[in-house]
Amino acid sequence: MNTYKAVVGDCISALSRAVKPATSLVNNCRILMYHAVGTEVPGDIQKLYNMPVKIFRQQIEQLAYFQRSGSLCIYDLTVGVETSSGLVITFDDGYLDNFTVAAPILIKYELPFTVFVAPKLILDGDTRYLSIAALKELAALPGVTIGGHGYSHRRLTELDDQVLKNELLDSRSWLEDIIDKPVLTMSYPHGAVDERVLGFVTDLGFTTAASSKFGVFNREHSRLSLPRTDIWARDTLKRFNSKLGGAWDWMTYFSQ
Numbered sequence: 001m002n003t004y005k006a007v008v009g010d011c012i013s014a015l016s017r018a019v020k021p022a023t024s025l026v027n028n029c030r031i032l033m034y035h036a037v038g039t040e041v042p043g044d045i046q047k048l049y050n051m052p053v054k055i056f057r058q059q060i061e062q063l064a065y066f067q068r069s070g071s072l073c074i075y076d077l078t079v080g081v082e083t084s085s086g087l088v089i090t091f092d093d094g095y096l097d098n099f100t101v102a103a104p105i106l107i108k109y110e111l112p113f114t115v116f117v118a119p120k121l122i123l124d125g126d127t128r129y130l131s132i133a134a135l136k137e138l139a140a141l142p143g144v145t146i147g148g149h150g151y152s153h154r155r156l157t158e159l160d161d162q163v164l165k166n167e168l169l170d171s172r173s174w175l176e177d178i179i180d181k182p183v184l185t186m187s188y189p190h191g192a193v194d195e196r197v198l199g200f201v202t203d204l205g206f207t208t209a210a211s212s213k214f215g216v217f218n219r220e221h222s223r224l225s226l227p228r229t230d231i232w233a234r235d236t237l238k239r240f241n242s243k244l245g246g247a248w249d250w251m252t253y254f255s256q
């Protein structure tokens with residue numbers, strides 16, 4: 001986010017916090033959305049999604065502290081959505097650093113997390129993304145869930161019915177073959193989802209699907225269109241805590 005937008009956002013969030021109490025995570029599940037941790041993200045013009053390792057570590061240590069002190073429960077995606085409570089950690093796209101950098105930090109604190117992977121990004125051989133061997137190892141770690149992210153990371157809303165169906169089915173079957181576990185969850189590439197896409201995702205039996213719409217999940221939302229809380233590379237601990245407390249949820253009105 002451009003600096004001036006971040007400053008305006010901080011001001012609106014401070015105001016929002018002043019007029020309403022922080023969002024409780026009882027009957028609300030806050031699903032964090034990360035991308036890379038220490039790797040440049042293609043097309044990331046606003047430099048939002050390459051989380052510096054130091055900041056990521058601080059954020060996770062903060063979450064671990066909240067969990068230890070009993071003020072926050074961190075669940076895997078399925079439990080968070082089923083109970084509609086607590087906090088969930090997700091990563092989009094399948095960067096190699098999710099395995100080499102993020103996983104050791106999260107596992108140290110026994111925090112579960114989900115990585116949404118688009119097979120073609122792996123098969124194209126770009127070393128920023130997981131290799132097949134790294135994906136297998138990541139999937140076998142405790143507390144790790146692998147979800148789909150389309151087969152080739154295209155906007156699902158722009159595809160005809162047959163191609164759309166193939167994107168969903170091929171991503172799932174490829175991942176299931178590699179990790180030898182069922183893949184029942186996914187996130188929408190570029191956050192692109194509409195009623196037609198939702199229809200296919202429902203018919204093909206996915207149980208949960210994450211959107212990129214900013215917000216906190218509660219029972220009023222569809223499990224196939226989960227809002228998430230976007231975490232940016234320049235989120236200081238102050239802003240991170242502000243997002244956790246719901247002070248940035250006004251952004252739900254401005255996101256897709």
Ligand SMILES: [Zn+2]
Nearest residue numbers: 092093189190
């Ligand atoms: Zn993506």
